[in-house]
Amino acid sequence: MTTLTERIVTVADLPQPPGEGDLHSEPMELSMGPQHPATHGVLQCKLILDGEKIVRIDPVMGYLHRGKEKHAEHMTYQQFFTLTDRLDYLQPLANEVGWALTVEKLAGIEVPARAQAIRTIICEFMRLSAHLVWAGIGGVDTGAVSMFMYAFRDREALFDLLDELTGLRTNQEYLRIGGVGTDLPAELIVKMKAWIADFPAHIDQFELLLTGNRIFHQRMRGVGQISAAQAIDLGVTGPCLRATGVGVDLRRARPYLLYPQLEFDVPVGTRGDAYDRYLVRIEEMRQSTRILKQLLDQLPAGDWIAKDWKNVLPPKGRVYTSMEEMIHQFKTVTDWCPPKGEVYQATEAANGELGFYLLSAGESHPYRVKIRSPSFINLQALKPMAIGAWFGDIVAIIASLHFIMGECDR
Amino acid sequence: MSPHDATPAGPGPGPAPVAAGAAPRFAAAVANPKVLRRELTLNERLFVGPFVKALWYTFTRMFRKDITRRYPEQKMEVKPTLHGVPVLVMKEDGAPRCVACGLCEFVCPPRAIDIQPGETDRPIEREPKTFVIDMLRCIECSYCEEVCPEEAIVMSTEYEVVGRRREDFVWDLKKLLKPAQELAARIAWVRKTYKRWDAAAEIAPPPGGVFRDPRWAGRERPVDSH
Numbered sequence: 001m002t003t004l005t006e007r008i009v010t011v012a013d014l015p016q017p018p019g020e021g022d023l024h025s026e027p028m029e030l031s032m033g034p035q036h037p038a039t040h041g042v043l044q045c046k047l048i049l050d051g052e053k054i055v056r057i058d059p060v061m062g063y064l065h066r067g068k069e070k071h072a073e074h075m076t077y078q079q080f081f082t083l084t085d086r087l088d089y090l091q092p093l094a095n096e097v098g099w100a101l102t103v104e105k106l107a108g109i110e111v112p113a114r115a116q117a118i119r120t121i122i123c124e125f126m127r128l129s130a131h132l133v134w135a136g137i138g139g140v141d142t143g144a145v146s147m148f149m150y151a152f153r154d155r156e157a158l159f160d161l162l163d164e165l166t167g168l169r170t171n172q173e174y175l176r177i178g179g180v181g182t183d184l185p186a187e188l189i190v191k192m193k194a195w196i197a198d199f200p201a202h203i204d205q206f207e208l209l210l211t212g213n214r215i216f217h218q219r220m221r222g223v224g225q226i227s228a229a230q231a232i233d234l235g236v237t238g239p240c241l242r243a244t245g246v247g248v249d250l251r252r253a254r255p256y257l258l259y260p261q262l263e264f265d266v267p268v269g270t271r272g273d274a275y276d277r278y279l280v281r282i283e284e285m286r287q288s289t290r291i292l293k294q295l296l297d298q299l300p301a302g303d304w305i306a307k308d309w310k311n312v313l314p315p316k317g318r319v320y321t322s323m324e325e326m327i328h329q330f331k332t333v334t335d336w337c338p339p340k341g342e343v344y345q346a347t348e349a350a351n352g353e354l355g356f357y358l359l360s361a362g363e364s365h366p367y368r369v370k371i372r373s374p375s376f377i378n379l380q381a382l383k384p385m386a387i388g389a390w391f392g393d394i395v396a397i398i399a400s401l402h403f404i405m406g407e408c409d410r
Numbered sequence: 411m412s413p414h415d416a417t418p419a420g421p422g423p424g425p426a427p428v429a430a431g432a433a434p435r436f437a438a439a440v441a442n443p444k445v446l447r448r449e450l451t452l453n454e455r456l457f458v459g460p461f462v463k464a465l466w467y468t469f470t471r472m473f474r475k476d477i478t479r480r481y482p483e484q485k486m487e488v489k490p491t492l493h494g495v496p497v498l499v500m501k502e503d504g505a506p507r508c509v510a511c512g513l514c515e516f517v518c519p520p521r522a523i524d525i526q527p528g529e530t531d532r533p534i535e536r537e538p539k540t541f542v543i544d545m546l547r548c549i550e551c552s553y554c555e556e557v558c559p560e561e562a563i564v565m566s567t568e569y570e571v572v573g574r575r576r577e578d579f580v581w582d583l584k585k586l587l588k589p590a591q592e593l594a595a596r597i598a599w600v601r602k603t604y605k606r607w608d609a610a611a612e613i614a615p616p617p618g619g620v621f622r623d624p625r626w627a628g629r630e631r632p633v634d635s636h
Contacts, residue, residue, distance in 0.1 A: 075519065082519040082551055146468055153477055167493035167565070173551035181552075182491070182603050209464050212454045247442030268442040279445040303607040316604035319559045326559055333517050333557045 027055060032394070034063050039398060040137065041405030043379075049391055057386045057394070059379060064409040072369035077103050077336065078177060080366070085171040087354075087373065088407040090133050091126035093162070094349050095407075096175040101256055102345040102356040103177050107338035109311050113258075113300040115179035120257045121192075121295050122174070123347075124288045125162065128199075129155055130350035131285050134402045135206055138278065141399035142219040147209055154202055157195060164188055177336075178312040179305025189296055196292050203285055210278070220275040224385035224397035227272060234384070235377045238352025239280045240401060244272030250348035264291050274400035311336065337364050351375050351402065371410055375403035490599040493550040494566040496543060498586040499593060505530075506587055507562035510538040514554035514563055522547035523554065541586060545571050545579040555600060564596045 030047045033039035042063035048056040068083045075083070084099045085092035097119050104111060111119075132155040139147025159169050165188055166172035166181065174181045210216045226236075228244040241248060249266040251259040267283035269276030306312050313332050318325040340362040346355035352374030359368040378401055385397050453459040479486065499507045510527035528539035554563050566588065573579050590597065 076517075078553070079517070079519040082549060146464075156477070164489060164491055167491045167552065168550060171549070173549070173553070181556075205467065208460075208467060212450065212460050213464070214450060214454060214457045214460070217450055242442075245444075266442045267445045269445055270447060276445065276447065279447065283445050305606055307607045312606075313556065313604075315606045316561075316601065320561065329557065329559055330511075330513060333513055 034060075040403065042409075043398075043403075043405055045382075045394065047391070047394070052391045054386050054389050054391060054394065057383055059382055061376070061379070061405070062409050064405045066410065068410045069369050069371060072366050074365060076333075076364055077338070077366065078333075080369070081175055082171075082173055085173060086406060087371065087410065088130070088349060088351065088375065088404045089170065090130040090404060091350050092171050093122040093166075093174055094126035094130075094347070095354065096173075097123050097257075098345065098347040098349070098354050098356055100175045100177060101347065102343055102358050103338065105345050106341055106343045106358060106360055107177070107311060109178050109306055109308060111179055111306055112303040114183075114302040115304045115306070116257050117295055117299050118180050118184050118304060119175070120259065120262075121184070121292060121299075122162070122165075123257065124291050124295075125158060127288050127350045128285055129158055131281050131288075132158070134281060134350075134399075135210075138399040138402070139210065141395050142216055144209060144213065144216060147206065150202070150205060150209070154199065161188065161192055161195060164191070176305060176312070178308055179303070183304045184299070189299065192292070193296050196289050196296070199289050200286060203282060203289075207282065211282075217275070219393075219396045220278055220400065221273060222271075223274040223389065223393045224400060225271060225273040226381060226384055230384055231272065231381065234380050236352070236381050237374050238348070238350070238378065239277055239284060240378050240381065241352065242267065243269035243276035243280045245270055250346055250353055254346065256345075256347060258295070262291050262294055274396050277400040277402075335364050337362055346372070349374060351404065351407070352378060354407075371407075373407040373410060375405070375408040376410075379403045379408055488567045490595040492565070492567055492569070493552050494568040495545055495548060495550060495571055495581075496552075496554055496563050496586075497566040497568075497588045497593070498541060498583070499562050499564060499597070500587045500589050502590075504587075505532070505537060506541070506583065507560050508538050508541060509534060509536045509560055509562070510541075511536075511559065513557045513559065517553045517557050519551060519553065520547040520549055522549075538583065541583050543581050543586060545581055546576065556604060561597065561600065564593050564600060566593060566596070 028049045030049055031044060032047055033044040034042040039045065044060040044063070046056075046058040046060060047054055066086075068087070071083055072080050081096050081099060084095040087095045100119075103109075132151045136148040136151030136155075139145070139151070162172065163169050165184060166174040226234075226244060228241075228246050231241050231244045232246065236244075237248070237250075245268050247266050247268045250256075251264075252266060264287045265283075267280050267287065269280050309328060311332070314325040314328045319329045338360050340360055342357070342359045344355055344357045346353045348354075353372065354374055355372035357368075357370040357372065358366055361367040382397065382401060385401075386394050389397065501507055508525075510525050512525055512527070515523045515525050522544045524540070524542045524544075526539040526541075527536055529535050530537050550565065552565050555565050558564075571579065
């Protein structure tokens, strides 16, 4: 693992090309990205090829760096939700849940059961949304272009539901400290149930197009294989870790929200290649629909935001008419300060362990925020996966790892 | 027939072996079903069968109802939950409800709002001299609407903001002020939603849209004479 820290490799550092009569050629440097469509955003891969074999790969990150962690030091806790949305932009609400749980853990706010259930629901919808994009883009990367259309058809219908709930298609800014922004109306629950009832049949359609497809098999099987020990050494989490056979899922290992009460399986793979990562994600989509069914069937009644006068904005009707609540409103917005302390809260996002480390000095702004982004750490597995592989496989490896550069560069 | 039909539906068969090195950091091992990896059948290896099947699936989609919309001829259905761009609510006399407290200016995450407060001779003395929202910065998060103590700024249903120059997107009072009737659906939604847990706090504001503490009825400050 010592080679992981080396960044700059030139052709001169490589073993000299073999002599005459050998099929090896001169090593060639090739830059892939940052505008390459298969690098999923703005990742640049500096490849050194020996013929069609990859000898070295150096991912260059930071093209999408926006300094979110530093920005957090100048924003109130509520305002930072708008930036967490833009971390992994395929699952904005799941990032918001991670930040909300972190702040609530620090401030010791109790969230009502209904708000927790709504949060669990949107977390699972976001997992589906992220996996659907992965299925669509992964299909395109491996040559199944029609997959993109079918996956985005379902994702669009899913976004219509969230649009109705939150008012925005993506980057919803829906969560509040102590609960959620609005209630989940009964007519929307009916629509969500209808969507979930249809969805397992759609997963079968995806599998019809991919799982039994010979081209897809040839592109994915045995490609980008890593062992469980390697994955753990690199800190890989999420579906990429579970594909190697390690059944670690934070929804089970360190439960949060309503996950301890829910019945679901954590699928694991056997070999840890790109095909296993595909199978694990497809099975996770099925498990997510299973979780959503349970939640929507027995959604607890009650408040959707904590009845906490010190931490949550007061009821609006009283703000209009009463001076005390008016002062509460101003103080909560401008000068809401959690206690001093530090917390770490991790949630199982679609790509793995999304953690927020928060250091508070008791002010209305965080003193320091560190985001443990799963994409950034999963990306480190690109090197052991790609070295020795064929040049064409790198696209399938990147597709199966599915890192989001917005989250990776932060 | 999906290959995952073979996956056990309930908890997996007994505690799964945890890979070496995984145990210390995490809690107890849980039952994890393995996803089924299968070899291709002869039919699938010959490729023609699945190829025709997938093409047939795509072919049948052609006769389904369109799921796309022919924008801009067909617009999307506008619901009161929709976050369009924020606008200011106009009172009946044409003045804004806004009292220039600056709370929306403070809470705005992208700093899109700029307010210069001023004084007037009306019973409610404060009003914004200038109120500018830069729609290129606005992310339509609705935080301004949520914190406003006067129900003066709400999200409209306008989501198509176009212009040729940057100045076209910097909206001033003239562009922002909308009559309350136009925004009735959203204002009703705001009242319903932001009363939160407090079902008793039903409020019926006076027709002019001015909220007053009932205990102060009849004791409003007289119009300044200077």
